[in-house]
Amino acid sequence: MILQIKDDFDPRKIIQSGQCFRATEEKPDTYRFVTQSHVVRLTDRGENNWEADCPQKEWNEVWRPYFDLDRHYAAVRVAIDPEDQALLRMAETSAGIRILRQEPWEMLITFIISQRKNIPAIRRSVESLCRLCGERIEDDLYTFPTPQALCELSDEQLTGCSLGYRAPYVHDAAHRVAEGTLDLEALKNMEDGALLSALETVRGVGIKVANCVSLFAYGRVDCAPVDVWIARVIECYYNGRNPFARYEKNGGIYQQYMFYYAQQTKLEC
């Protein structure tokens, strides 16, 4: 099916924006995304037209919310303070990025794994876990493992996925979710502050990872994770001052623009 997406939409930037680690550019101009047991390939047909290899119904029910298509990102960029020259420039470079609505469980584990790893290393670890105990969807494509599946892995198997000291964190999270001590579904109804606190009760989850999960799984666009790249942006362009304070909302989206820009330009002061 062919669909037209008029608002900001650039899958290549989304894939490189550090929010998802299983999506790929399969071949030039064709991008593959995975969520639960769904897979979609999007091919750029120009003029804002995209070919999606899934039925209309699946697009509407799964991918439309996944790509957050009901939010007007161009308007979010327009709302940037004209005096905020740095953000204007970063948003221009990053236009097309959207905040994907991904699975809370997958985000929790993925961002626990992410600490002190670069993007390729995160991809490898997640890929290994999926191969090891995900369900097969296609030839070489697997679902993200369930909490039960991760729970049953041995320390050796977890360590074999290059989790290192994070292995007990992953196991602990899997255990809590599998036995119901941590109900990721119930967190959806919480206010941002309560959600962050609840996430931080998991071992291996600090303020940064909690913000990532809130933003990328629960759509909390006011949550702005500060990692070393954002710290550099704050240092280089904002004199150490909080760049999000002047904005009432959408700090998480602006954070994503900053992150992509900093990463792409290997920002140094």
Add this chain to the structure above:
DNA sequence: GCGCAGGTAATCT
């Protein structure tokens, strides 16, 4: 061989 990378938690002052 050594230092560092998209962080957290324990242990200091």
Add this chain to the structure above:
DNA sequence: AGATTACCTGCG
């Protein structure tokens, strides 16, 4: 509260 350090792995 704020600073320091160990932690597993891969890479230059």
